Amino acid sequence: MRAMIEIRNLIKEYRSKSSTVVGVNNVSLTINKGEIYGIIGRSGAGKSSLLRCINLLEEPTSGNIFVDGVDLTALKGEGLRQARLKIGMIFQHFHLIRSKTVYENIAFALKANHKSKEEIDTRVTDLLEMVGLSDKRNVYPAQLSGGQKQRVGIARALANEPHVLLCDEATSALDPETTQAILELLKKINRELKLTIVLITHEMEVVKDICDRMAVMQDGNVVEEGAVYDIFSEPKHPMTQSFISSLFQFNLPERLLQHCQGTIVKIHFVAPQAEEAIITDVLQAYQVKGNILHGKIEYIRDNPLGILILELIGDAVEVQRAIDYIRERTYRLEVIYHADGFSNPTIA
Amino acid sequence: MLTDSLIQLLPDLNKAFFQTLYMVGISLSAALILGLPIGILLFVTDKGLFLEHTPTKNILGFIVNIIRSVPFIILLVTLLPVTKFITGTTIGPTAASVSLSVASIPFFARLVETALREIDKGVIEAAVSIGATPWMIIKDVLLPEAKPGIIQGVNITAISLVAYSAMAGTVGGGGIGDLAIRFGYYRYDNTVMFTTVVILVCLVQLIQYGGDYIAKKVDKR
Numbered sequence: 001m002r003a004m005i006e007i008r009n010l011i012k013e014y015r016s017k018s019s020t021v022v023g024v025n026n027v028s029l030t031i032n033k034g035e036i037y038g039i040i041g042r043s044g045a046g047k048s049s050l051l052r053c054i055n056l057l058e059e060p061t062s063g064n065i066f067v068d069g070v071d072l073t074a075l076k077g078e079g080l081r082q083a084r085l086k087i088g089m090i091f092q093h094f095h096l097i098r099s100k101t102v103y104e105n106i107a108f109a110l111k112a113n114h115k116s117k118e119e120i121d122t123r124v125t126d127l128l129e130m131v132g133l134s135d136k137r138n139v140y141p142a143q144l145s146g147g148q149k150q151r152v153g154i155a156r157a158l159a160n161e162p163h164v165l166l167c168d169e170a171t172s173a174l175d176p177e178t179t180q181a182i183l184e185l186l187k188k189i190n191r192e193l194k195l196t197i198v199l200i201t202h203e204m205e206v207v208k209d210i211c212d213r214m215a216v217m218q219d220g221n222v223v224e225e226g227a228v229y230d231i232f233s234e235p236k237h238p239m240t241q242s243f244i245s246s247l248f249q250f251n252l253p254e255r256l257l258q259h260c261q262g263t264i265v266k267i268h269f270v271a272p273q274a275e276e277a278i279i280t281d282v283l284q285a286y287q288v289k290g291n292i293l294h295g296k297i298e299y300i301r302d303n304p305l306g307i308l309i310l311e312l313i314g315d316a317v318e319v320q321r322a323i324d325y326i327r328e329r330t331y332r333l334e335v336i337y338h339a340d341g342f343s344n345p346t347i348a
Numbered sequence: 349m350l351t352d353s354l355i356q357l358l359p360d361l362n363k364a365f366f367q368t369l370y371m372v373g374i375s376l377s378a379a380l381i382l383g384l385p386i387g388i389l390l391f392v393t394d395k396g397l398f399l400e401h402t403p404t405k406n407i408l409g410f411i412v413n414i415i416r417s418v419p420f421i422i423l424l425v426t427l428l429p430v431t432k433f434i435t436g437t438t439i440g441p442t443a444a445s446v447s448l449s450v451a452s453i454p455f456f457a458r459l460v461e462t463a464l465r466e467i468d469k470g471v472i473e474a475a476v477s478i479g480a481t482p483w484m485i486i487k488d489v490l491l492p493e494a495k496p497g498i499i500q501g502v503n504i505t506a507i508s509l510v511a512y513s514a515m516a517g518t519v520g521g522g523g524i525g526d527l528a529i530r531f532g533y534y535r536y537d538n539t540v541m542f543t544t545v546v547i548l549v550c551l552v553q554l555i556q557y558g559g560d561y562i563a564k565k566v567d568k569r
């Protein structure tokens with residue numbers, strides 16, 4: 001796969017008279033053509049600085065940024081401006097020109113590319129149709145909802161047919177329903193235009209829904225990087241684990257543990273096992289009773305990832321056999337509680 | 349008695365009124381033509397903006413501050429040689445317009461700069477990220493977005509100029525202020541004094557209402 005964006009040894013420091021704050025600390029990343037790449041981190045992790053370095057809204061202290069093979073850090077003035085025409089960007093707070101209509105806001109981007117009046121007119125009409133705002137053509141941003149404003153932002157960013165779309169917390173100011181609609185739109189754009197999308201967010205849900213690959217940032221460093229499904233199913237860094245646990249949070253009530261008669265196990269499923277009837281099989285094959293206490297299955301870009309907490313009741317030998325059977329056929333199994341005393345109360 | 353002296357005063361008053369408008373008109377135009385670009389330059393050359401250039405910013409800011417810190421009456425007298433050079437005379441409304449312009453240009457420039465600072469930095473950043481040229485950003489983002497603020501700035505400048513033009517009367521600049529000083533103050537004629545004050549109040553009110561109305565009309569926020 002061809003690299004669309006290559007970030008090499010990027011360092012971004014913010015210098016003031018009294019101190020130097022490191023925003024991005026020697027980060028190297030490769031983002032492939034046509035993929036949706038997510039960068040996740042808590043506020044202050046440096047993800048926004050990193051993203052803003054990609055189109056040089058912030059000048060890197062050192063390092064190189066290659067977009068479509070061109071080293072942006074070597075460009076200045078007119079050359080940089082030309083390169084930016086091919087890198088769209090959308091923002092958390094939309095940043096539309098309030099004194100211009102929806103049409104004029106999108107036309108502004110095309111004017112920067114010296115398009116003729118006729119070309120602008122056709123292109124804006126097409127873009128408005130793509131983002132579903134054909135009826136808002138001559139409306140001012142103040143009369144639009146947040147989701148509609150972001151759609152205008154997307155249309156504006158795509159006006160000059162960029163190779164890359166940068167999304168700076170693009171859904172963070174939107175309600176969950178609107179967020180879903182905007183994410184669907186981004187997915188559609190990615191599919192239809194083969195556009196490379198880089199997005200930063202602090203919401204795991206966003207990455208889970210639309211990203212192919214992801215990076216986790218902490219204190220200016222990329223602490224974990226890889227395919228979204230791999231990172232979700234096996235998070236290595238504590239930071240990543242804490243992000244994932246916000247999606248898979250299991251706390252069993254104390255009362256339940258007190259009345260527990262059997263063994264409680266936590267089973268991790270990954271695709272394709274998550275689609276098989278393993279639990280039914282084990283309950284039929286061995287002399288045990290199963291009691292589902294807790295569980296969740298998430299679909300990461302249509303691939304299931306599940307966690308199930310199950311109480312197995314029966315003869316100790318049979319229970320052990322059942323556990324072995326499940327352990328062999330699923331991704332991971334942890335025994336978290338035994339009725340005869342052994343317990344592991346730290347249930348993540 | 350009162351009406352008599354007013355009727356007598358009418359031709360003078362009429363002349364003075366148009367002299368004031370003339371002075372304010374000229375210096376306001378100068379403020380618009382020169383103050384607006386200076387204000388824009390002060391803003392866009394600031395740190396972190398798309399035409400960041402600290403030397404320009406500092407030199408320009410310094411000159412603006414110097415002119416603004418000199419009391420107008422002193423500026424008026426100091427500039428007499430310049431006035432003489434430009435207009436060939438040091439008295440009359442045209443001569444007074446020179447120093448009024450010199451005072452109003454930096455004044456308005458600062459007001460423009462302040463109005464531009466009110467713009468959400470993100471909108472400017474978005475325009476930069478789109479690949480817009482500096483000129484496009486100024487023309488299509490800065491000016492339209494700051495339009496209500498700039499119109500208020502024109503408003504404030506015009507009102508200040510009405511007040512300053514009255515001071516110009518002290519050096520024989522003409523206008524309503526001149527009338528107020530010569531007839532009202534030096535001759536203790538309260539009727540003239542009162543009438544001129546009423547006219548000035550009306551003029552200022554008119555400018556204020558007009559400006560507010562236009563500013564509101566163009567505001568799309």
